[in-house]
Amino acid sequence: MTSSNSSSQFVICIDMELTIALLVLLVMKPGSMTASWSVTFKDPDICAVRGSSVKFRCSYNYADGETVQKTAWYKGQSEGGIWRRVELSVLPLYQNRTEYQGDRHHDCSLVIHDLQHNDTGYYYFRFDTDRYGWRSKASVHLSVTELSVRVYPVTVRAGDNVTLQCGTSCQPSSTVWFKDGRPGAKPEFQAQAEDSGNYMCAIEGQKLLRSGPVALDVQYPPLNVSIEVSHPGPLANGSVNLTCSSAANPAADSYTWYKRTDSFSSSSLLQVGSGQVLSLQVVEKSHRGAYLCQARNSLGENNSTEVPLAAEETDIDLQIILIGIGVKVGILVLLSLALIWVWRHRCNSAVDEEEYVNDYENISISQPHGFTENHV
Template sequence: MGVAEKIFFGLFLPSVWCKSFHISLPEKIEALSGSCVLIECAFEIEEKYDKDLTESAAGIWFKDNSKNPVFNSRTPSEKHFRGKLTGKIEEKNCTTIFYDVSSNHDGKYYFRIEGNGGLKYNYQKPDVTINVIDSPHNPTVKLYVDEKEVQSQQEVLEGSSVCLSCSAETLCSFPPATLTWSSTSRLPFSLQEKQNQTKLISHLNFTATPLQHTVTFTCTVTYQLQNNNKTAKESLMLHVQYSPKNTSVSVFPSDPVLEGSSVTLNCSSDANPAVINYAWYRDNGEELEQLLRQTGDTLIFNKVISTHRGWYYCRAQNQHGTQNSSVLLDVQYSPKNTSVSVFPSDPVLEGSSVTLNCSSDANPAVINYAWYRDNGEELEQLVRQTGDTLIFNKIISKQRGWYYCRAQNKHGTQNSTVMLDVQYIPQISTSSSCNITDVTMCLCEVDGNPSPIVEWHLSGRPVTNSTIMSISEERLSSTVLRSFITLHHSHTHTSSLLCVTTNTHGTAKKIFQLKQTASFQMDFPSLMIGAAVGATVMAILCITAHLYKKWICKTRREDKTGLVLSDGAVSQENDGESLYSNKVMLSHVGAANMNHTEMLHYSSFDFRNTKRESAEIRGVSSLTADYAVIRYCQTNGTR
């Protein structure tokens, strides 16, 4: 029943109502004991009394045709109901509120207006009936599915849009009445509330899921009174139909499953309506193979073998759909298919971060991983490395090589290997050097990954094999290469030889100094000491040579054969011309032919191959003799 069953607003429509005495009241109002009651009221008077209607006019209420008023807005009394005229009387609004409602307020009421002059009038018809109740009425809950009202017991299909609507009479209370929702399960939903003059309305919106099935939703209206609150509630249980959910497969007996034992797989599922069919499948690696002979919610292996190991699927079905569930039938065995992967994948650049990951198929799972490295002689265990990963935060070239992972469970072990191919820019070994004899031979040993190439540069230009020089290579390993170059004596006049090695990651160079003079000029203290020692030795040699030559000259006056002593150079009289002699003993024939027009004999001297401990060589180590000049000694001893 509504609070106000009928309200007339005709007084506000002058085109309909004539200017005469008239009042608009609700026919019936319900009031909650202990709260308040609000009487919506509007009146009209004859036009001639308009000047007498002011804000000082009195609004008076009478009850049950009594001649004694129960309320007077101008002169309130303790005998009157406690209340207030909330409308503006001068605007013909007589809305009134009574407080502390009790059973005494139950009855019929009419209104009287008293203004200035002759404005005095009783509006005995129509009157308003106030019905006082001790408890509020229960709210009304309705079910809407996809915006259409359905019966509360009707089942809702999963995925539908659901709205639960709750409405309750407003009734007068301070603060105003409220509507609240509760459910037997905490669920997400959206709430919309609105209120009009007679109704409180709240909408609960959500999408139907299996979670709402058999959940009870309760709407409660609460009126806050001065002494206590009064409530009323209404509930609705939701029924949702849905396809199979929470399908699962269990294994009996539980793991471990040993080969040869009996095993049962059991399938269960939650559905509304209940599951009408179960089907079993096995994953054969390419597709799901249906086990046609297996029906019902159980799959039995009387004697399981290792080939039965794998994934098994149960499919549950009802009229709204299907759902699968899978289980791994795990037959135990030692590690298999062990492998090591490199991240990032090859090639691995020196200085980068590298992770080796070891994986293995085992049942039960691998309990221990061990890492080893092949150091060329044996497998060296990396004691500090445990777990299925081996991490190099900043890898270097020396860490290149074969790595082994050993996976172990209680049934056995299995190894797997991987080549960690660390790539780096070429490096030239310190053993690279030159050996200078009659020919110059240089060795350039390089190490790089990918394997580098070697080029030789002479006088700033690359050189190749030719008749005057030869280049050969020797590969020591997949990363180490030796290159040899042989230069004939005529090409050693240049000061430097350059070895250039290159791979995809960079280039390295090394300069070889070919001239000894250039190398000795770099050592100034040795040069000064050598010069001092050389000067001393030369002085001694000059004195000795002077005495020796006098003796030779004397001998020549007696012996005219012109023989030259071995390892020595003598001068002979020959019309004042010089004789250039190889350091060999002249024969008698040679002495007899000294007057031959071709008087020059050239000899090259290479002091670089002499022993360093020779003081004479150290003293003149910076000098290079290309030829020697020998003059005849005159009979009087002059040169």
């Protein structure tokens, strides 16, 4: 009895050893289950911009004669300190955002739309056949990033060289730039006043997914300094305001007014006031001349073009002119009358003399008979 039990235990041990050996040979044999069952990810480390779509390119293999019955993607999550794989179909976060583009043959590609920051993580694939289930040991790691723009230098003045950088944790890729919503901006340029605005960047091919805007504030001294006259044209007695304006960043904080006293001298500028508005309360002849304004901020200064200011002739001036004209006319009339009087007086004298001579001759002719004229 004892011998029979020992023989049975020996046979069982032999059978177990043969079974183990057979399993080892099966695992090591080319074309075995472990060699023909696999999941491969084309890009196991993916970085994408928030709001974009990403595609996990995946392929899988299995033994001939098997038929795939189910495929599923999972996301790795830590729950209570234990790493678990949770199927995407049961996670509310992925509802209506995942699209399985694979099949039940060899393609296991997956697309996730409208990426959010909490999509960052590890993803796994599993498929089941009639007899076996296989899940990937490797994973796809997804990083969701945000685009951001930085400006160098921080403070920009007209003439400075400016560099715009599009920041992302993804690998460097081609970017496109926008200024105030319009494409075509350059990431490097020499700043001018008109370059102030809001700049955004986007990844080439994803122009609708733009970064948040960053403001570029280009500082410059006063430009386009001009003068506005409250009453253009000839000015009568009263008041007139000259207003100085300019384009400047920061805004001009000082205005100085000058009047040119000599049009033939470049140094004949007389300071006549300060402030953005110059008020001339009584416009007289002394106010006639050319005025200019100088605007200044912390970066420099600039002058306006000269504006001529001409005073209109007043009523008193007209009266004086009329009186002068009247006096001149009166003198001319008096002179004319005097000349006429002299001329007439001379004419009358000549007529009287002629009449006198005629009277004498008549007396000689009418002498009485017997009167003898003596001839010398």
